[in-house]
Amino acid sequence: MSQLPHTVRGVDHVAFPTFDPAGTVAFYRDVLGFPVVHSICAAGWGPEEHPDFIHFFFDIGNNDRLAFFYYFGYEPPQRGVKGDVYARFEDDIPDFFVKSRHLAIHVDSDTDLLEYRRRLDNSQWPVELQVQHETIESIYTHDPNGYFVEITRALRPVTPQEDLDANLTADALVDVVKGPDVSMAALLTRKAELIVERAADWEPAQR
Amino acid sequence: MTQLFMLDVPENTPIVAVADQDPHVTVDKVGPYFRIAADASIVIDRRATGCRHAVWYSSVAGLLRSRITQWDKDAMRIEPT
Numbered sequence: 001m002s003q004l005p006h007t008v009r010g011v012d013h014v015a016f017p018t019f020d021p022a023g024t025v026a027f028y029r030d031v032l033g034f035p036v037v038h039s040i041c042a043a044g045w046g047p048e049e050h051p052d053f054i055h056f057f058f059d060i061g062n063n064d065r066l067a068f069f070y071y072f073g074y075e076p077p078q079r080g081v082k083g084d085v086y087a088r089f090e091d092d093i094p095d096f097f098v099k100s101r102h103l104a105i106h107v108d109s110d111t112d113l114l115e116y117r118r119r120l121d122n123s124q125w126p127v128e129l130q131v132q133h134e135t136i137e138s139i140y141t142h143d144p145n146g147y148f149v150e151i152t153r154a155l156r157p158v159t160p161q162e163d164l165d166a167n168l169t170a171d172a173l174v175d176v177v178k179g180p181d182v183s184m185a186a187l188l189t190r191k192a193e194l195i196v197e198r199a200a201d202w203e204p205a206q207r
Numbered sequence: 208m209t210q211l212f213m214l215d216v217p218e219n220t221p222i223v224a225v226a227d228q229d230p231h232v233t234v235d236k237v238g239p240y241f242r243i244a245a246d247a248s249i250v251i252d253r254r255a256t257g258c259r260h261a262v263w264y265s266s267v268a269g270l271l272r273s274r275i276t277q278w279d280k281d282a283m284r285i286e287p288t
Binding site for chain 1: 212217241259270276
């Protein structure tokens with residue numbers, strides 16, 4: 001387990017390109033109610049044929065920000081039939097992979113989750129799916145850029161033993177992908193070895 | 208000996224309870240994990256556990272000298288290797 005000091009403080013911003021700034025502002029600011037908190041209007045410069053661009057930011061809570069780039073005069077690369085405006089895929093690429101990359105925004109309560117559901121359902125971008133996973137409940141939709149967006153709440157706090165389990169999983173995965181048999185069966189075998197080595201002494205170490 | 212580990216979290220305890228109903232199965236703890244052990248196969252009926260699919264298909268933490276020969280909506284069967 002890493003003993004390095006852990007001093008980072010969440011997401012400053014995560015940035016995506018958009019070809020539909022009107023839809024993007026409507027979705028995040030007017031429908032979801034995320035304030036616009038920062039923007040940069042920049043002339044293109046540099047060795048590449050860099051277009052002029054607008055970089056604009058939405059507050060997604062906790063002082064974290066979701067940012068977009070709009071490039072004047074740059075047409076979206078038209079490849080593939082599914083995916084979002086940044087990553088397009090042909091029809092033979094399975095949806096589990098296409099939908100794997102997504103943004104999940106946290107809310108604290110059922111009331112908050114249902115309020116965001118209400119806002120989305122009254123818009124052009126209604127909730128496509130509401131799911132209770134093991135320990136979280138989430139709503140999902142696609143934003144005007146095709147980005148897959150989730151809003152989620154925890155059904156219970158994460159327990160300390162789940163942090164231990166996550167670390168054993170990560171170590172087992174790192175070991176297994178270096179070996180000849182990269183499979184779930186190999187991972188569960190390696191993880192059992194790590195449980196026997198490290199989990200028995202875990203509880204006293206926490207006290 | 209067949210050995211299956213499950214993390215002690217509220218979602219998993221019904222699965223461990225159903226496994227423990229088999230008189231050939233023993234359950235003890237290794238830190239925060241349940242160790243479910245038997246000389247031969249361990250079979251757990253999913254419907255008896257009342258588990259939703261998301262819990263069911265992510266409940267196994269580790270397998271020692273054992274392999275999964277069935278893990279579907281009906282049951283989980285673990286056999287010694």
